[in-house]
Amino acid sequence: MVFPVAQRWLLAALILAGVASAVSGSMDPYFLDVVMGVGVSVVLASSLNLINGFTGQFSLGHAGFMAVGAYTSAMLTTVVAPRLGWNPLLLQWVFFPLSLIAAGLLAAVAGLAVGAPSLRLKGDYLAIVTLGFGEIIRVVLQNMDVVGGARGLTGVPAYSNLFWTFGTAALTVYTVWALLNSTHGRGFLAVADDEVAAEAMGLDTTRYKITAFGIGSFFAGVAGGLYAHLKGYLNPGGFSFDKSIEIVVMVILGGMGRHAGVVFAAILLTLLPEGLRELGSRSVPNPFGGADWSLDWIKEMRMILYSLMLIVLMLMRPQGLFHRSERRRRGA
Amino acid sequence: MTEFLQQLLNGVLLGAIYALIALGYTMVYGVLRFINFAHSDVFMLGAFVAWYSVEKLGLPTQSIGGGLAALLLSMSVCAVLGVVIEKLAYKPLRQRSTLTVLITAIGVSLLIQNVAQNSRLGFGPNPKAFPALFPSQQLHFGALTVSTHQLVVLGVALSLLGVLYWIVHHTRIGTAMRALSFNATAASLVGINNDRIISFTFGLGSALAGAGGVLYAMNYPSIDPLMGTLPGLKAFVAAVLGGIGNLPGAALGGLLIGLVETFVSGTRLSTFRDAIAFGILIAILLFRPAGLLGKLKVEKV
Helix, strand or coil, rough: HHHHHHHHHHHHHHHHHHHHHHHHHHCCHHHHHHHHHHHHHHHHHHHHHHHHCCCCCCCCHHHHHHHHHHHHHHHHHHHHHHHHHHCCCHHHHHHHHHHHHHHHHHHHHHHHHHHHHCCCHHHHHHHHHHHHHHEEEEEHHCCHHHHHHHHHCCCEEECCCHHHHHHHHHHHHHHHHHHCCCHHHHHHHHHHHHHHHHHHHCHHHHHHEEEEEHHHHHHHHHHHHHHHHHCCECCCCHCCCHHHHHHHHHHHHCCEEEEHHHHHHHHHHHHHHHHHHHHCCCCCCCCCCCCCCCCCCCEEEEHHHHHHHHHHHHHHCCCCCCCCCCCCCCCC | HHHHHHHHHHHHHHHHHHHHHHHHHHHHHHCCCCCCCEEEEEEEEHHHHHHHHHCCCCCCCCCHHHHHHHHHHHHHHHHHHHHHHHHHHHHHHHHCCCHHHHHHHHHHHHHHHHHHHHHCCCCCCCCCCCCCCCCCCCEECCEEEEEHHHHHHHHHHHHHHHHHHHHHCCCHHHHHHHHHHCCHHHHHHHHCCHHHHHHHHHHHHHHHHHHHHHHHHHCEEECCCCCCHHHHHHHHHHHHHCCCCCCHHHHEEEEEEEHHHHHHHHHHHHHHHHHHHHHHHHHHHHHHCCHHHHHHCCCCC
């Protein structure tokens, strides 16, 4: 009887997102921006967790699929939508979600195109192929004048609100969760646990891997669409390897293959840079007299901290920070 | 025709540099079965060591002695660095899963890049002009123009490949390396100190990457902390193309990637030159996953 409970949670989350969205008019825009960013991160991290965590593959190109989705939905709302002559409310509540689905579908197609040839490969090869694919997407976007090329795409309408970001986040977490309790999900877990054994049991491991990859890419694309309509501006450079790494760190920090841990890590790692930025703008009184010590250096340390965290985590706690026995695994 | 020869020369030069980097990837893969993501950053540091040795230590530019000294210095610094990285980050993970080591390698790579980009701790994010290490002059062979720097790049790369071949095939430690890569357990049973050989492999690969960095900077004289990423990825593609774990394969793959990239740059598709290598990678993985010279291994259960 786990399903109905989970569905009730999903419903509660959606209603909460709707209420929050309705009262968000009076909230501080900066605060709203950060909070919606958290929602997008949760979508990204949960969907990557499906690929990297539950299915045990290692994708380094999540930002690439996000870019496909971001550009698809942004092109739909900036080029197609104005020609329809719909009123703004209809655009935000009907056209925008459709564009998000289109974004997800195109990203999924891209995911399948990459996944089909490369998922026959093992761990590190797959990492490199997905990384390479992310780079190809970036180069292609930079060379496409229709989408603004290297200058970027501006004037994307701000359709993302609390309802869309958090509703999608809740839906993503629910979908990944529900999927893992289905036949498909058991297949994913079997592939992650022991690919050879799974194959010996008659599972089509490549098909399971490709399915997981396609679904993960779909949500990455949706997250891209949300991101585009949150920032209002897209630049191919924003979907670089660094972005993929950021998502990977969320999944690893949360513990690969943990639902709640990854969501929590996504929230933490999205708020952390904001906190560091805030901290960096302050200064500490100098105990020896003289000028105050500026904490300016903290701003530059973010990526250094990320990378150190990654290394130390792998050396000390490769199972992730928030490891609890949410899912028992035999052996490794 | 002249243009073709000129492009051919450029392609071979670029390919020789890729080959040097690819050898490091392939050697490490041979002994440890993982991709050392930090390799491309060692390559970057190689270029910066040479830059420092000229700008801060005052080695003479435009001289053969100074150039060779800078080259040797950066190779040694990189070798030491490679060994240190292995000891600190990878050795504690010897028994863990490939994924753990891979993530650690990505972490090390990011750490080096970000420390290097930090203006307080490293070099700062701005590109720096790379000095002319060796005497620079344009030589003319008929219609073909060749700079002395290009000759140095070719000469150094070829001699390093020769030295590597000699080490791997004609010394005790090279034999041990090959034994380790063939079967690590059996190697340690016959008295090979695996940890020492792994350190040596990292040192050797990193020295080659350092040399590659210096040569690359001589060819494209602007260096920055992120300069290693793309050449590193392409060199990795080269290693896979030739068959990962296979030394002649890495050299061949490097050469091919360098040539293809140079010839693509000469066409209308030049803006896509960085995407070409990955296209090749995906194609090779589809049609010949073991690489050109590699042998497909059957997984035993």
